[in-house]
Structure formats: C-alpha cells, structure tokens
Amino acid sequence: MYNFDFEKPSTIADAVSAMAAEEAQALGGGQTLIPTLKQRLASPSKLVSLSGIAEMKGVCEADGGISVGGATTHATVAAEAGAYPALAALASNIGDPAVRNRGTIGGSLANNDPAACYPSAALASGATIETNSREIAADDYFQGMFTTALEEGEIITNVRFPIPEAASYQKFEQPASRFAMVGVFVAKYVDGVRVAVTGASEDGVFRWTEAEEALSGNFSADAVEGLSVSGDGMISDLHGSGDYRAHLVKVLTKRAVAAAS
Amino acid sequence: MANITMTVNGKSVSGEVEGRTLLVDFLRTDLRLTGTHVGCDTSQCGACTVHVDGIAVKSCTMLAAEADGADVSTIEGQANADGSLSAIQAAFQEHHGLQCGFCTPGMVMAAADLLKKNAKPTEAEVRHHLEGNICRCTGYHNIVKAIMAASGQDVSQLAAE
Ligand SMILES: Cc1cc2nc3c(=O)[nH]c(=O)nc-3n(C[C@H](O)[C@H](O)[C@H](O)COP(=O)(O)OP(=O)(O)OC[C@H]3O[C@@H](n4cnc5c(N)ncnc54)[C@H](O)[C@@H]3O)c2cc1C
Numbered sequence: 281m282y283n284f285d286f287e288k289p290s291t292i293a294d295a296v297s298a299m300a301a302e303e304a305q306a307l308g309g310g311q312t313l314i315p316t317l318k319q320r321l322a323s324p325s326k327l328v329s330l331s332g333i334a335e336m337k338g339v340c341e342a343d344g345g346i347s348v349g350g351a352t353t354h355a356t357v358a359a360e361a362g363a364y365p366a367l368a369a370l371a372s373n374i375g376d377p378a379v380r381n382r383g384t385i386g387g388s389l390a391n392n393d394p395a396a397c398y399p400s401a402a403l404a405s406g407a408t409i410e411t412n413s414r415e416i417a418a419d420d421y422f423q424g425m426f427t428t429a430l431e432e433g434e435i436i437t438n439v440r441f442p443i444p445e446a447a448s449y450q451k452f453e454q455p456a457s458r459f460a461m462v463g464v465f466v467a468k469y470v471d472g473v474r475v476a477v478t479g480a481s482e483d484g485v486f487r488w489t490e491a492e493e494a495l496s497g498n499f500s501a502d503a504v505e506g507l508s509v510s511g512d513g514m515i516s517d518l519h520g521s522g523d524y525r526a527h528l529v530k531v532l533t534k535r536a537v538a539a540a541s
Numbered sequence: 542m543a544n545i546t547m548t549v550n551g552k553s554v555s556g557e558v559e560g561r562t563l564l565v566d567f568l569r570t571d572l573r574l575t576g577t578h579v580g581c582d583t584s585q586c587g588a589c590t591v592h593v594d595g596i597a598v599k600s601c602t603m604l605a606a607e608a609d610g611a612d613v614s615t616i617e618g619q620a621n622a623d624g625s626l627s628a629i630q631a632a633f634q635e636h637h638g639l640q641c642g643f644c645t646p647g648m649v650m651a652a653a654d655l656l657k658k659n660a661k662p663t664e665a666e667v668r669h670h671l672e673g674n675i676c677r678c679t680g681y682h683n684i685v686k687a688i689m690a691a692s693g694q695d696v697s698q699l700a701a702e
C-alpha cells in the first residue's frame with residue numbers, strides 16, 4: 281500500500297471539507313477500498329473515514345419508505361430494515377459476517393461493482409440517493425460498471441427506499457467470492473413491477489423492462505416464461521459464459537417472483 | 542504518523558502508526574501478538590478475525606487508526622483467567638477441529654462471535670456464519686462439530702467425515 285493521511289471527521293460538513301483536499305477519497309467500511317489499496321490500484325493522498333459520523337448511520341422509517349444512512353453497515357441493515365424484508369435479507373447475505381460488520385451501503389453504491397447486491401435493490405426500488413449536495417434518482421445514478429453519477433468528492437449521506445407491496449432478491453452466488461454471479465431483485469409497487477439485474481451485464485446493473493411489463497400485468501412466474509434474454513453484452517468469464525448468465529437472469533426472476541413477499 | 546490508543550485483551554496500549562498501517566500489522570508487529578494470522582491478501586480467508594468493540598472484523602481490512610479508542614480482543618485473550626482453554630478452544634481440541642492450525646485463531650474468534658449472539662446455533666447457522674473463514678485442511682466438519690459442542694449441544698449424531 282502507498283501511504284496516505286487519515287482523517288476521521290464526526291460531521292458531514294467536516295467530511296466535505298476534508299474531501300476538498302487534492303486526491304482525497306472517502307473510506308466507508310474499507311471492504312473494497314482496502315483490498316484495492318493493497319494491490320496498489322489506488323493512491324489517495326488522504327482517506328476520509330465516514331465511520332465516525334453519527335448522522336450517517338442507522339435505519340429509520342419515513343413516509344411509506346425507509347431511509348438508510350450512507351455509512352450504515354450491511355449487518356445493521358440486516359438487523360434493522362425489518363420494514364423492508366427483502367432489503368434486510370439482501371444485506372444479510374452479502375459476503376460474510378465480518379464483511380457485513382464493516383461494509384456500508386454508501387460504499388457499495390459508490391463503488392457500483394457489476395456483481396454487487398445493493399445496486400439491484402436501489403434500482404428495483406426506484407430509490408433516491410442523497411448526497412451532501414443533491415438527490416439522485418436510482419434511474420439516473422447507475423451509469424455502467426464502476427461508474428455512477430457521483431462527482432469528485434461527493435458523499436452518499438442517505439438512501440431512501442419506497443417500500444413495495446412484495447419483493448424478493450435472488451442471488452446465484454459465485455461460490456469463491458460470494459458476490460452475485462447473477463442477482464435479480466423484483467419489487468412490486470401499486471403502479472407496476474420493477475426488475476433489476478446485477479452480476480450479468482457488461483454495462484453493470486440494469487432493468488429488465490420486458491419482464492417488468494409482463495409482470496405488471498400478471499405477477500406470476502409463468503408471466504416471464506415466454507421471454508428470452510440474449511447473451512450479447514453479458515459478462516463472460518471463467519465462472520460462466522454470457523449465455524449461461526442470460527439463462528440465470530430468467531431463472532432467478534422466476535424464483536424472485538415466486539418468493540416475493 | 543499518528544498516536545493511537547486502544548484496549549487490547551483488557552490492557553491499554555498505544556503506538557505510533559502511519560495512515561496505511563493495518564490493524565493486523567499493529568497487533569502482530571507493534572504489539573507482538575502473533576496469534577492473529579494473515580492468510581490472504583484479498584480479505585477472503587478470515588484467519589485475521591478479531592473483535593473490535595464486540596463485533597468480528599477482518600483485522601487485515603481495517604486501518605489501525607480506525608481502531609483508535611476501541612476495545613479489541615484477539616485469540617490471545619480467549620483463554621480463561623487461570624490460563625486454561627476457553628470452552629470453544631477446548632472443544633476444538635477435543636473434536637479435532639484443527640490440523641495445521643493456521644485458520645484456527647480466526648475460526649475461534651468467529652465462533653465466539655456467533656455464540657455470543659446465538660447461544661445454540663443449528664449446524665446450518667454455524668456453516669453460514671463461517672462463510673468468511675477458509676480452512677485448507679479439515680474439510681470443516683470437525684470445526685462445525687467443535688462449535689456445536691462448545692454451545693453445549695449433543696454432537697454424537699453429527700457426521701464425523
Ligand atoms: C470477502 C468479500 C465478499 C464480499 N461479498 C459481497 C457480496 O456478496 N455482495 C456485495 O454486494 N458486496 C460484497 N462485498 C463488497 C462489500 O459489500 C463492500 O462492503 C462494499 O462493496 C463497499 O463498501 P465499503 O463500505 O466497504 O466501502 P469502501 O471499501 O470503504 O469504499 C468503496 C468505494 O466507495 C467510496 N465510498 C465509500 N463510502 C462512500 C460514501 N458514503 N459516499 C461516497 N463514496 C463512498 C470509496 O471512496 C471507495 O471508492 C464483499 C467484500 C469482500 C471483502
């Protein structure tokens with residue numbers, strides 16, 4: 281690891297000022313960033329830890345939705361997001377217990393790993409990503425693998441999820457890393473169904489709109505039976521071909537609909 | 542360099558660290574507590590598991606500076622006050638829950654974390670909790686058995702493969 285300065289502010293305002301330094305970078309739980317630093321793939325001048333900012337931690341219910349602080353760990357979401365069971369279940373299956381005890385929702389959404397779990401929940405729920413300076417709709421936030429609408433120095437302070445009538449996240453784990461080989465989040469709202477797919481596409485998380493239309497008319501696993509997903513543009517690697525991932529998208533969507541509660 | 546202070550296994554300790562110093566390096570190099578192991582460079586093996594303020598973390602994936610002011614416990618603090626093995630450690634010995642022993646400190650710390658939250662876990666719960674702890678020798682069966690036994694459950698029917 282290259283060396284860097286370390287700062288641990290206790291308010292969002294202080295974190296924003298600390299982030300103004302040249303090459304400063306936010307540190308959430310470090311569960312992605314620290315391994316990256318070990319490989320010398322990043323060389324920040326300063327890490328600004330968000331773990332001491334009380335106003336960015338915890339889960340609360342508000343206006344038919346839940347609000348999760350940007351520095352809330354996966355373990356806390358698993359334990360406290362009971363009002364949105366599919367979200368709590370997703371958090372309880374990220375990585376392993378020690379990763380869940382440190383890793384945060386803000387870090388996961390900022391990183392936007394193409395195989396990460398949270399991006400599918402945010403996109404399928406039509407969540408709102410709040411930063412220190414603005415609010416971003418999930419539909420505008422995800423812009424391809426490891427790419428988001430965040431500007432340099434911008435911090436995710438909070439994420440708001442409207443609670444669906446029924447939802448489920450189904451993850452086909454890549455057994456060595458426990459990331460999603462493919463993961464599908466289905467959420468049924470009064471005004472329609474949203475289906476978000478992670479792990480599969482070379483463009484990162486995406487909405488499977490044909491399935492959304494079919495399911496909005498008939499919320500049953502049979503509704504997607506006749507649809508097909510193309511392997512073009514799907515990730516092909518040693519864990520599975522693009523065609524295999526495309527196949528999993530449909531299988532997992534059906535499972536998610538069947539399991540949605 | 543920054544000065545940090547924390548409680549490790551009940552004793553107050555301090556030291557000078559760089560921004561990049563990992564908690565595991567502070568424990569092993571500065572404090573000479575070499576029971577906590579480093580088995581990988583990718584945050585996947587769990588050999589480095591310790592407790593920080595009562596929760597299990599991978600000490601290879603946390604900066605020492607992040608643990609400033611925290612209460613840390615490591616494998617060196619697990620034995621009973623009279624020096625005898627803790628119930629979990631004794632069960633690992635009794636049920637042959639280790640071979641080379643490299644993963645064992647992390648396994649014991651992960652087990653202690655589980656049993657604190659869930660005093661009588663099922664076999665499936667033990668296996669789910671150990672997903673971040675890799676063992677290259679035992680095949681896990683006896684580790685699971687040891688943890689079930691340490692929780693006071695009858696393990697005579699568990700597979701002994
Ligand atoms: C063994 C292992 C298994 C894993 N398995 C899974 C899995 O199954 N599914 C899954 O989804 N993930 C998995 N992860 C990743 C894990 O969920 C990480 O916690 C997460 O991706 C990053 O969150 P973090 O808080 O640790 O962020 P960090 O590692 O601290 O930061 C990641 C990036 O986000 C930036 N950042 C952090 N917080 C914020 C913020 N609030 N605002 C703006 N930018 C920010 C950082 O600058 C950095 O660029 C796994 C990780 C490991 C080590």
Ligand code: FES
Pocket residue numbers: 578579580581582583584585586587588589590599600601602
């Ligand atoms: S050494 Fe920490 S996870 Fe492998």
Ligand code: FES
Pocket residue numbers: 638639640641642643644645675676677678679
């Ligand atoms: S006993 Fe050798 S790695 Fe587990």
